[in-house]
Amino acid sequence: MGQPKSLTTIMADVKNKERRRKLHQELKSQKRKEKKDRKKKRIKEEKELGDDAPPKKVPKTIESTRIHDETLVDPNDDEIIADERSDKLQTYFDRIREPKVLLTTSVDATLASIRFIEDWMNCIPNSERRDRNKLDLKSVVSQATQQDITDIIIVNEDRKKPNRITIAHLPDGPTACFKLSSYKPSSMIKGHGTATSHKPEIVLNNFSTRLGHSVARMLAAIFPFDPQFQGRNCVTFHNQRDFIFFRFHRYIFKSKQKVSLQELGPRFTLKLLWLKDNVIDSELPEYEWTYKRREMNKNRRKFQL
Amino acid sequence: MSSYNIWVGSQLGTLKGVQFKDNLTFSYGDHNTTDKLPEILSMSWTDTNEKEICLGLQNGNVKHFSTDTCCYTTNWDGFAGKGQFTGLHHHDGCYIGCFDSGELYYNSEDSNLMKINTGGQTSKMTVNPLNPLLTATGGKQNNLKLWDLSKSKEAVFKAKNMPNDMLGLQVPVWITDIAIVPCTHQQPEIITVSKYHKVQIYDSRTQKRPVSVTELGNSPLLSIALVPNQRKIIVGDNKGTMTLFDLKTKRPIGNFKGCTGSIRSIVCHPSENVVAVCGLDRYLRIFDLKTRQPKYKFYLKSKLNSLLFHSQLFKQNKREHPTTESNDTDSDNSDVWDGLETIEDSLPKKVSNVVIVLPLYATTPSGIVL
Numbered sequence: 001m002g003q004p005k006s007l008t009t010i011m012a013d014v015k016n017k018e019r020r021r022k023l024h025q026e027l028k029s030q031k032r033k034e035k036k037d038r039k040k041k042r043i044k045e046e047k048e049l050g051d052d053a054p055p056k057k058v059p060k061t062i063e064s065t066r067i068h069d070e071t072l073v074d075p076n077d078d079e080i081i082a083d084e085r086s087d088k089l090q091t092y093f094d095r096i097r098e099p100k101v102l103l104t105t106s107v108d109a110t111l112a113s114i115r116f117i118e119d120w121m122n123c124i125p126n127s128e129r130r131d132r133n134k135l136d137l138k139s140v141v142s143q144a145t146q147q148d149i150t151d152i153i154i155v156n157e158d159r160k161k162p163n164r165i166t167i168a169h170l171p172d173g174p175t176a177c178f179k180l181s182s183y184k185p186s187s188m189i190k191g192h193g194t195a196t197s198h199k200p201e202i203v204l205n206n207f208s209t210r211l212g213h214s215v216a217r218m219l220a221a222i223f224p225f226d227p228q229f230q231g232r233n234c235v236t237f238h239n240q241r242d243f244i245f246f247r248f249h250r251y252i253f254k255s256k257q258k259v260s261l262q263e264l265g266p267r268f269t270l271k272l273l274w275l276k277d278n279v280i281d282s283e284l285p286e287y288e289w290t291y292k293r294r295e296m297n298k299n300r301r302k303f304q305l
Numbered sequence: 306m307s308s309y310n311i312w313v314g315s316q317l318g319t320l321k322g323v324q325f326k327d328n329l330t331f332s333y334g335d336h337n338t339t340d341k342l343p344e345i346l347s348m349s350w351t352d353t354n355e356k357e358i359c360l361g362l363q364n365g366n367v368k369h370f371s372t373d374t375c376c377y378t379t380n381w382d383g384f385a386g387k388g389q390f391t392g393l394h395h396h397d398g399c400y401i402g403c404f405d406s407g408e409l410y411y412n413s414e415d416s417n418l419m420k421i422n423t424g425g426q427t428s429k430m431t432v433n434p435l436n437p438l439l440t441a442t443g444g445k446q447n448n449l450k451l452w453d454l455s456k457s458k459e460a461v462f463k464a465k466n467m468p469n470d471m472l473g474l475q476v477p478v479w480i481t482d483i484a485i486v487p488c489t490h491q492q493p494e495i496i497t498v499s500k501y502h503k504v505q506i507y508d509s510r511t512q513k514r515p516v517s518v519t520e521l522g523n524s525p526l527l528s529i530a531l532v533p534n535q536r537k538i539i540v541g542d543n544k545g546t547m548t549l550f551d552l553k554t555k556r557p558i559g560n561f562k563g564c565t566g567s568i569r570s571i572v573c574h575p576s577e578n579v580v581a582v583c584g585l586d587r588y589l590r591i592f593d594l595k596t597r598q599p600k601y602k603f604y605l606k607s608k609l610n611s612l613l614f615h616s617q618l619f620k621q622n623k624r625e626h627p628t629t630e631s632n633d634t635d636s637d638n639s640d641v642w643d644g645l646e647t648i649e650d651s652l653p654k655k656v657s658n659v660v661i662v663l664p665l666y667a668t669t670p671s672g673i674v675l
Contacts, residue, residue, distance in 0.1 A: 070604040071587070079332065083317055083607045086341050210587060210606070277567070277585055277608075283445075284479070284500055284525055286567035288585045288608070290544045295562055 062241065067302045071210040084213065088173040092150070092221040101127035101222055102149045106156040107134050113155045113162045119185050119266045122195040123235050123248045125224050137281045145170055151222050152280065155180075165270065167218055168280035174288070175280045176218050178244070178270035186248075186265050193250055193262045198231020199224045200248070206239040211289050212305035215244075215272055233264065242303045244270040272305065310618040311591075312358055312372070313583055317607040318342025320360065320370055323589060325601050333375065347393040348611040355615055359400075361393035367400060372615065383412055391444075392430025396437035401454065403430030403442055411438075411454045421458050423450055428480060434487045441495055443480030449497055451509055461491065465513035477501060482529045484538065496552070498540055500525040504550060519555045521548060530571035530580065532594065539580055541568030547582060549597060561592045563599045570612045583609035 007027040014020045046053040058064070073080055084090070091097045101124055105113040109132060117129050132140075144152055149170055156164035162183065168175040186192045202223050207216035219237050227233075232252060238245045248265030275289045276282070289304070296304065311323040319334030319342065334342055347361035351369065357378065358370045365385040369378045381400070384390075388404035395401075400412040409421040409430065425447030433439040438454040439461075451462035467476045479500035486494040492510040499505065502522050505515035524542040531538055536552040545564035548557045566586030573580050578594040585608045591601040 077606070079317070079319070079606045086317060284481070284543070286527070286543045286585055287545065288566045290565060292545070292565065 062301055065301050067299065069209050069303070072208050073210055073213050080210065080213075084217070087214075087217065088171075089169060089217045089221050092225075093217070095225055097150055099126060099150045099222055099224060100148060101151045101153060102144050103127055103129045103153045103155070104140065105132050105162075106154060107132050109155070109157040109162075110160045112160055113157045115185065116162045116183060116266070117153075117155055122186070123200060123233075123265045124222055125197065125199050141168075141170070141279065141281050153222070154280075164273070166280065167222070169218060169221060170279065172279055174214065174218060175276040175278070176215060177273045177275075179273055181269045181271070183266065183268040186263075186267075189263050189267060191262065193264045195233065195248065195250075195264045196231055198228040198233050199226065200231065200233035200235045201227040201229070203234060203236040203238075205236065207237075207305055209303075209305060211272075211275065212239060214275060214288070215305060219244075235265075239305050242271060242305050244272070244305070246270065310615045311581055311589065312348065312370075312613045312615065313589055313605060313609050314345030314348045314360060314611045315605065315607040315609050316344050318344055318362070319607065320345060320348075320358070321605055322372075322375070323603050323605075325591060325603070328601075328603075330603055330605060331375075333370065333377070345610055346390040348613050349394050350613060351395040355617065358613060359393060359395040361390035361402065363389060365390070365404075367393065367402070383418065384410060391427050392432075392440075392442075394432045394437050394440075396432075401430075401432065401437065401440060403427055403440070407442075407444065407447065409440065409442060409452060413454075419454070419458070421452060421454075423447060423452075429482050431483045431485055433485045433493055435489050436491075439485070439491060439493065441483045441485055443483055443497055445479045445500075446477070447480070448478050449480060449483065449495060449505075449507060451493075451495070453491065462507075462509040463513065464507055464515070467514065467518060479525075481525065481527050484529045484531045486531060496529060496531070496538055498526040498529045502526055502542070504529075504538070504540060504555075506552065517555055519550075521550065521557060522546060528568050528571050530573050532573050532580075533575050539571050539573065541571050541582065541584070543567040545584065545586065547571065547580075547592075549594075559597050561597050561599070563590050563592070563602065564588070566608075569608075569610050572612050572614050574614050575616050581612055581614060583612045585609075 007023060007030065011020055011023045011027065014023060092099060103117045103121060105117065121127050121129060140152065151170060152168045154166045155162045156166065162180055164177060165180050166175060166177045200223065202220055204216045204220060207213055223235065232250050234249050234251055236247045236249070246268050247263065249261045250264050251259050251261050253259050273291050274287055277286045277288050310325060313321045313323060315321060319332040321330055321332045323330045343362040343364045343366065345360050346363055349359050351357040351359045356371065356373055358372065360368045360370060362368060365387045367381040367384060371378050383400065384402045387408060387410065388406045390402060391405055392403040393400065403409045405426065407423045407425050407427045409423050411419040413419055423442045425444055427442045427444040427447060430440055430442045440452050440454060441449060442452065443449045448466055449464035450460040453461045466478055469475055480497045481500055482498045484496045495507045495509065497505045497507065502520055502524060504519045504521050506517045508516045521540060522542060524544050524546065526540050526542045528541040529538055538550050538552060539547060540550055541547045545566050545568060547561040547564060547568060549559050549561065550557050561580070564582060564584060564586060566584050568582055568584040571580060571582050573594070579600070580592045580594055581589060583589045587605055587608055589603040589605055589609065589612070590599060592598065593600050
């Protein structure tokens, strides 16, 4: 009863917008003042104590407060190493099958998807684009297997814009579907360069969980085995908060410490929707992982990849 | 004596023992070798004592694993090279094995391998728990068939497909899992689950067509488990949705939330109100049956194929106090026998109910009371 009400509680009861606005301004200036005082105090303390000063506080971010995931891969875990070795993608990592990629669109796709594919093909050596022409998926897969293609990438279109990418590893391999967003073609990137035909290096960042590992392996299996370092090209798949950012750069070392980058290729973001254990057109598909919005969206600090 | 209460077979070929109370898991299987271990496709207890597990491996080999000594004991390669197991059971020293190609083999006591052609691709073979020689098979375009292995090579019951749909086309059949309601007589009630998201209930006593067909969801249903002593089943699909389905009203009651990958195996504990699920998301999950809430989950690192409950040990672990091991085994033995008695008492009651009620409804097309 005797406790003074905070400004926020008083503000909640005020119906008059003008008065409420004034209270809000008061609240803001109060908070600003408190923050300034705290900062002054901290600087003064640091000056006085010198080396004994308390360490600088690190701000909490969503990444730093991420919920510990059991499935985080321990690089020394024998079982996970064996599991990955017996994977369907191991023929790529054992250097048995050189990747040969087929890129195509969904049925009745417009020029937007085709432009996207042609832009993306600059980064993927040994790739080919074919028109879909109302061909059903089964025929696409059978024709591709006849021609020894290892991966099919299908760009799905909605409302005249590419919106999904499905990567299917061919003989019997896993299929992953991603949601595509924030696509910026290379022509729209300021100061962009033109890609050469050199095989790029691949960087896969932050794929820490078991599911992340499977996805990273799939993404890596599209590119040829040995990068040509002369080309100084680098493809980056950076995973942060379950969003995979794709970038294609050319780098140059100005000195041992300094590098400068020139962006070459398209820029887009992917988000994993599902990962299937079988081929894309399998009769009885079995999902290894599906995005379940109601169950997975509940906690902002829990990530899957 | 090991105290693992759940055994899970993985796609990597390792058998994992899980003790849910102390959160322990242990893998049996050396995966450090360069050669790939054969995948564990099918698992079953060799007998009701639950001392040994019979494992059906990818190459057709059958291995025995003793849960007492926690090591592999015997290896039987009578089924080697026949194909991929879709069901393996052990009964009185004999093996019943069914393969992907549709061949059902029974290794009878006189060591003659009896082969039955089920007529097509077989996705699953299950046995009647009370009479393991009564087996059911079903697969892609291969409708449900019941076989009595003690009698002849002809099917005892052959299911008939539903009538053609409104376009005059044959209704496609792809049975992915079968559950036989335990019974002592030769005409059980069978529940199948198909790729076309249908739950079909057959009564082999009355008619060849399914007694009821229910569409459940949009995804292919992959596994089924009977809830003991209740007219309910649990159905799992290829996306991780597990539904509790009431056989009386033929409607879903609710879902068990948590699985993210295809469900390969669902097992209900015979007496505790608990369900265990395993699948491609590499987790073993345990749910409470009444509340459908998740109780425990274990990350088991490789994709999981099949699962077995050690019914007695699971119950014992619930009542265990943190005392010395020797004390526990003494008190647990009495619990073991108590547990056994209650199970036996309930079964005859159920069977007698069915016998009394059926004749009253003998004239109706659907003979069984649901």
